[in-house]
Amino acid sequence: MELSGKIALVTGGAVRVGRAITLALAGEGMRVVVHYNSSSADADRLVDEIRAGGGDAMSIGADLSRGGEVERLAREAVEAFGGIDVLVNNASVFPPQRLEETDEALWDHTLAVNLKAPFLLIRHLAPALRRRRGCVVNLCDLAGLQPWAAYAAHCVSKAGLVHLTRVAARSLAPEVRVNGIAPGAVLPPESMGHDELDALAKTTPLKRLGSPDDVTRAVLYLLHADYVTGEILVVDGGRMLRG
Numbered sequence: 393m394e395l396s397g398k399i400a401l402v403t404g405g406a407v408r409v410g411r412a413i414t415l416a417l418a419g420e421g422m423r424v425v426v427h428y429n430s431s432s433a434d435a436d437r438l439v440d441e442i443r444a445g446g447g448d449a450m451s452i453g454a455d456l457s458r459g460g461e462v463e464r465l466a467r468e469a470v471e472a473f474g475g476i477d478v479l480v481n482n483a484s485v486f487p488p489q490r491l492e493e494t495d496e497a498l499w500d501h502t503l504a505v506n507l508k509a510p511f512l513l514i515r516h517l518a519p520a521l522r523r524r525r526g527c528v529v530n531l532c533d534l535a536g537l538q539p540w541a542a543y544a545a546h547c548v549s550k551a552g553l554v555h556l557t558r559v560a561a562r563s564l565a566p567e568v569r570v571n572g573i574a575p576g577a578v579l580p581p582e583s584m585g586h587d588e589l590d591a592l593a594k595t596t597p598l599k600r601l602g603s604p605d606d607v608t609r610a611v612l613y614l615l616h617a618d619y620v621t622g623e624i625l626v627v628d629g630g631r632m633l634r635g
Contacts, residue, residue: 393527393615396421399476401469403427403456403513404483406435409531409579412604413480413611414438418447420612425469425476426451427483448473456483456509457501466516476517477526478615481510481553484531484546486581491544499545506549507556514560514570522567529614530557531607532572534628554624561622569621571614576628578602597630 400417404410405426411434418424424442426449428435435451442449450472454465470476485505487498510530521528535543536550554572561570577592578601584592593601610627614620626632 393477393525393618395478395612395615397423398478398524399423399425399473400478400480401425401427401465401476401513401517402480402482403465403509404429405480406431406438406451409575409604409607410480410482411438412608413482414449415442416608416612417478417480418442418445418449421447422478423448423473425449425472427456427465427469428453429455429483457504459508459512462509462512463516466513470517470520475524476520477524479513479517479521479526479528480611481513481528481530483509484533484550486543486546488543489545490542494545502545503549503552506546507552510553511556514556514564518564518568522564525567526569527615528557528560528564528568528570529611530570530572532557532574532624534574534576534626534631537574537624537626537632557624558622565621569614569618571620571622572624573607573610573614574624574626574628575607575610576602576626576631578606578627579604595631595634596628597633600629602627602629 402414405414406428439449454461532553533550535547536554557572
């Protein structure tokens, strides 16, 4: 896919890895719809930054845990620039609760944001994506491939997103390609202390942490790779090798 002039929606696109993805797409000449939930000020600053650099962007707020809000986001995103070529399902919650600590409300909210919202966005945007032979990239997380006991609901939601990626790839082919990325420690939670970060680096085969740039390069590869669909690209410095 030639990206210049195309239109992308990035959920959770105003902060952390989502911000890096948004800037990378804008840097390729794409017009970007930046979704946010509570980060309206960050979204406004990012849109201003992109416009100041000669790009085009706008922001839309929506609570992804509410189906009606997701539907509105899809509709307004298509209306913003007259279509959608790329959907990046990046927004996510990451509650640090073990299985026995996870109550029904936390379970429902985590799966709503991490799995149901991507499903609904793909479903609502499928006609627009088909018309423009678009692409979907889902941020699946290494937790979707490994059983992290300390993040039970998050793991299950991301495992579901991995399989949703594959189901959607088959369902929307040949017009739409759907792929996923499973990042490792590219931007750990801000609550992690130095010792925890050091341990993460030492137990990674490449002996270092990654960065959001590692994810953005993977996103750009998948958007350009016209013969790749249904794949989960692991970007983890080799942590999957440890089992």
